[in-house]
Amino acid sequence: MTRMTRTSVSRRQLLTGALATGTALGLFGATTIHAQAKDSPLVLVHGAWHGGWCWRRVADVLTAKGRYVVAPTLSGVGERSHLASDAINLSTHVDDVVNEIKWKDLDGLVLVGHSYGGMVITGVAERVRERIAAIVYLDAFMPEDGQSLATLAGPGAAAMPEHVVPPIPAATFRVNAKDAAWVDSKMTPHPVKCFTESLRVTGAYQTVLHKVYIRARDFPSTTFDAAFNRCQADRAWRTLEMKCGHDIMIDQPGELAAVLEGLGRFSDGLE
Numbered sequence: 001m002t003r004m005t006r007t008s009v010s011r012r013q014l015l016t017g018a019l020a021t022g023t024a025l026g027l028f029g030a031t032t033i034h035a036q037a038k039d040s041p042l043v044l045v046h047g048a049w050h051g052g053w054c055w056r057r058v059a060d061v062l063t064a065k066g067r068y069v070v071a072p073t074l075s076g077v078g079e080r081s082h083l084a085s086d087a088i089n090l091s092t093h094v095d096d097v098v099n100e101i102k103w104k105d106l107d108g109l110v111l112v113g114h115s116y117g118g119m120v121i122t123g124v125a126e127r128v129r130e131r132i133a134a135i136v137y138l139d140a141f142m143p144e145d146g147q148s149l150a151t152l153a154g155p156g157a158a159a160m161p162e163h164v165v166p167p168i169p170a171a172t173f174r175v176n177a178k179d180a181a182w183v184d185s186k187m188t189p190h191p192v193k194c195f196t197e198s199l200r201v202t203g204a205y206q207t208v209l210h211k212v213y214i215r216a217r218d219f220p221s222t223t224f225d226a227a228f229n230r231c232q233a234d235r236a237w238r239t240l241e242m243k244c245g246h247d248i249m250i251d252q253p254g255e256l257a258a259v260l261e262g263l264g265r266f267s268d269g270l271e
Contacts, residue, residue, distance in 0.1 A: 040108045040133050041068040042260055044249075045097055045124075047115030047140075048149075048194070049167040049187040051078020054114075057253035062261060072100045074120070081188040086163055089193035090148070094123035101128055110263050112136040114249065116194065118227075119149050125205035134210035134263045138256075139219065139246055142227040145201040149194070152223055164189035174219050174245030183250065210263060212238045214256075219246035 042062060044055045055071035062069050074093045076084035097120055101109065111132050113121035118140025125132060141152050167187035170180040205211070213231040215224060231237035240259065244251035 039067060040110050040263075041070065041104075041106045042110045042112065043097065043101060043106065044069065044071040045111070045113040045117035045120050046071070046074065046078075047113075047117050048165070048190045049077065050114075050247075051080070051186065051188070053078060053186055054183075054247065055249055058249045058257045058260070061254060061257035065261060067261065070100055070104060070106070072096055076191045077188045078186070084164065084189070084191060086191070086193070088191040090119055090123065090195075090197040090199060092191075093120045093194060094127065097121070097124045098127045101131055107131050108133045110134040110136065110260060112138055112260065113140050114138040115140050115246065116149060116190075118142050119194075119199060122201060122205050123199055125208065126200065126202060129204040129207060132208050134212070135205055135208045136212045136214065136260070136263065137227065137231075138214050138248055139216040139221075139224055140213075140227070141223065142213075142230075143199050143201055146198050147201075148196055148198045150196050151198070153195075154223070163192055165192050165195065170247075173247055174216075175247050176245065176251050179250055183247065206236075210238075211236060212240065212259075212263065214240045214242060214248065214259070216246050216248050216251075217241050217243050221246075 044052075044058065046052060046054050052071040052073040055069075059069045059071050073080050074096050076088040076092075100106075101124070109132055111121050111124060111134070113119075113136070115138070118137045121135060121137070121140075122143055125135060141149055143149075143152060166189055167184070170183040170187070173183075175183050211231070213228050215228040228239060228241075232239045242248055242252050242255060248256055
């Protein structure tokens with residue numbers, strides 16, 4: 001009995017020592033990468049029916065250049081689709097991103113939202129504005145106070161199903177022909193309350209120093225045109241156009257990564 005107790009203690013001590021050594025050597029990758037990064041971290045928020053998978057090409061380019069990138073999959077979709085429930089709404093997704101930022105100690109970050117992700121990052125800015133150095137709306141919804149995605153999308157959104165909304169085909173998003181089947185295979189139904197919940201907007205995102213709206217010109221949308229034109233008329237915003245379909249991160253990953261990399265190089269004193 002004594003031998004067994006002594007062996008147990010020895011293993012516990014060995015494990016403790018290994019963990020301590022592992023931490024010192026930087027075996028816990030994400031924390032180490034962030035601690036050593038000199039440039040602003042990037043948080044990439046996907047749109048409806050998508051998941052963190054859609055950012056892979058952009059993230060690979062940025063990571064290869066030493067950037068720290070977080071591309072979370074929102075609750076109930078993608079690899080988290082097994083967690084789908086009627087309780088998931090826009091607030092849930094705002095919480096998803098806010099918690100990524102808080103638990104990973106991200107500050108001075110570049111916050112990017114694609115399509116529906118524009119609703120999410122607007123809500124995130126209301127919660128953690130002080131952590132955001134730049135905000136990017138990527139062919140995205142830009143809500144005003146009290147608006148929902150359904151409000152912005154217009155009358156056609158009124159006939160939404162009760163629980164989840166089936167994916168829109170990649171061809172409708174004008175995804176390039178080579179990737180269309182792959183994108184369709186990854187898309188999952190989206191919780192309907194994410195589209196119908198109204199958002200409280202005080203305008204916190206407007207106080208972010210660096211603000212960018214990027215429009216995909218090969219994807220027709222009066223809603224995104226209106227947001228782009230509004231930003232273009234405001235000298236506080238930078239506006240860009242890319243000749244591709246709605247999923248810019250899939251159609252033009254290199255070009256998008258270059259834009260985001262440029263936005264992410266801020267001095268330590270930037271507000």
